[in-house]
Amino acid sequence: MDDLTLARWRLSTQRLSSRTYPSAPAVVSGLLGIQAENYAQASWAVATRTPGMGVDELDALYDSGAILRTHVLRPTWHFVLPDDIRWLLEVTVPRIRLSLAQLQRSLGIGDDVLDASSQVISETLSGNIHLSREEIGERLEDSGLPGSGQALGLVLSHAELSALICSGAVVDGRHTHALLDERAPNSRRLERDEALAELALRYFTGHGPATERDLAYWASLTVTDIRKGLAQVSDRLDTFDHDGRTFWFGEPPPPDDGLSPRGHLLQILDEYYRGYQDSRYVLDVAGIVPRGREASMGMVLVDGQMVGNMSRTLRPDAVLFEIAPFRDLGNDELHAVREAGDRYGKFLGLKATVVTPA
Numbered sequence: 001m002d003d004l005t006l007a008r009w010r011l012s013t014q015r016l017s018s019r020t021y022p023s024a025p026a027v028v029s030g031l032l033g034i035q036a037e038n039y040a041q042a043s044w045a046v047a048t049r050t051p052g053m054g055v056d057e058l059d060a061l062y063d064s065g066a067i068l069r070t071h072v073l074r075p076t077w078h079f080v081l082p083d084d085i086r087w088l089l090e091v092t093v094p095r096i097r098l099s100l101a102q103l104q105r106s107l108g109i110g111d112d113v114l115d116a117s118s119q120v121i122s123e124t125l126s127g128n129i130h131l132s133r134e135e136i137g138e139r140l141e142d143s144g145l146p147g148s149g150q151a152l153g154l155v156l157s158h159a160e161l162s163a164l165i166c167s168g169a170v171v172d173g174r175h176t177h178a179l180l181d182e183r184a185p186n187s188r189r190l191e192r193d194e195a196l197a198e199l200a201l202r203y204f205t206g207h208g209p210a211t212e213r214d215l216a217y218w219a220s221l222t223v224t225d226i227r228k229g230l231a232q233v234s235d236r237l238d239t240f241d242h243d244g245r246t247f248w249f250g251e252p253p254p255p256d257d258g259l260s261p262r263g264h265l266l267q268i269l270d271e272y273y274r275g276y277q278d279s280r281y282v283l284d285v286a287g288i289v290p291r292g293r294e295a296s297m298g299m300v301l302v303d304g305q306m307v308g309n310m311s312r313t314l315r316p317d318a319v320l321f322e323i324a325p326f327r328d329l330g331n332d333e334l335h336a337v338r339e340a341g342d343r344y345g346k347f348l349g350l351k352a353t354v355v356t357p358a
Helices: 003-013 024-031 039-047 055-064 082-107 111-125 133-142 149-161 192-207 212-218 223-236 331-348
Strands: 068-071 077-080 165-167 176-179 238-242 245-249 263-267 298-302 305-315 318-325 351-355
Touching: 003 192, 003 245, 024 039, 024 055, 024 192, 039 055, 039 263, 039 331, 068 082, 068 149, 077 082, 082 149, 082 192, 111 133, 111 149, 111 176, 133 149, 133 176, 149 165, 192 212, 192 223, 192 245, 212 223, 212 245, 263 331, 298 331, 318 331, 331 351
Parallel strands: 318 351
Antiparallel strands: 068 077, 068 165, 165 176, 238 245, 263 298, 298 305, 305 318
16 A cells, blocks of 8 residues: 555545546535535535536535535535535534534623524524524624624534534525524434544545544544444444554555546635545645745646646636646646546636746
C-alpha cells in the first residue's frame, strides 16, 4: 500500500471515479453527511457523484425536503437525509455545543434566553411555515429577544442543535428554516451505542480507507467513542496497516484499469478533502500543496491528487474557472481539467471556460 493507491481508492469509494451514485439522496446517504455551509458549492459536491443531474433538479429535491441541511457532525452546516438527521444530531451534538459555549459567554446570553427564543421560533414556524433568518430575527425582536448579528446566529444554531429546526425551502432566493418535526416527521432515533455503530459502519463504507482519527474529527467525537462503534461492526469492515496507522474500509479497492474521469474541480470543503484530517494529505503525494491558508473556493484534482487551486466566477450565460496550478500540468492533464469544467458547467446550465496561467 502507498498513499497514491490509497487516494485513488478513496476516489472510487466516494464515487468520483469509475462509478456514481444513482441519485442525489443516494449520495447523501452514502457519505452520511456532506459539509454544506456554501450551498451552491455543496450542491456540486452532490451532483458530481451522480450520472449528471442539473442544478434545478437538485434544488427541487432540497426544497421538497428530500435532502436537509443543519448544523451537525461539526459546528457547521451539513447535508443529511431526513431519516438520519435526528440520530446524527443526538450522537454528535454534545461536543458541538462545547464549541458554542464560548460564544454564548462572550455575548452574555443565558440559557433562559435561548430557551425563550426557541419557544418563539417554534410558535412562529408551526404549521409548515418556512421563514428566512431575517424574518425569524424580526419575530424574535418583536418578543424582546436577540434578533440580529452573532446573537441571532447563536439562537438559530441552538435551535438546530436542539432538533427544533432545520432547513426549509428556498423562497424568493433566500434560504429558510422550518420545524424539524414537520420536515422529517419519521426520522429515526437510535440508542447511543447503536448510533456509534451505524456512524462507524457508514463513514468507513462511504469514505474508506480512513483512520479512527479521521472519523473522530469528522464527527466531533472522541477516539474512545469511535472504538466503541467499531467494536460493534468490525466484522463488517476490513483493515490494513499503513504508515504506522490502521485504515478501515468497507468497499474493496477499484480495479486497476485507470481512473475515469481523471480530472475534477471541487470545492475545498468537498468530502474528498474535508472528510479526513488524520490522513487528508494522501491527496498530495508530491508534497506540493501549501499547508498554510486554504484556498477559499476550490481545488483542482488530477488522478486523485490535488494539483492546484480553483476559483469560480458566474456570469449570466457562462461560468469561468480560473486555475492556479502548483506545478506544470501536461497537455493530457489540462484536457482532463477542461473536461471537469465542462461537467461543472453542464450542471449549472452554463458554458464553461477554464483559464490557466499563460
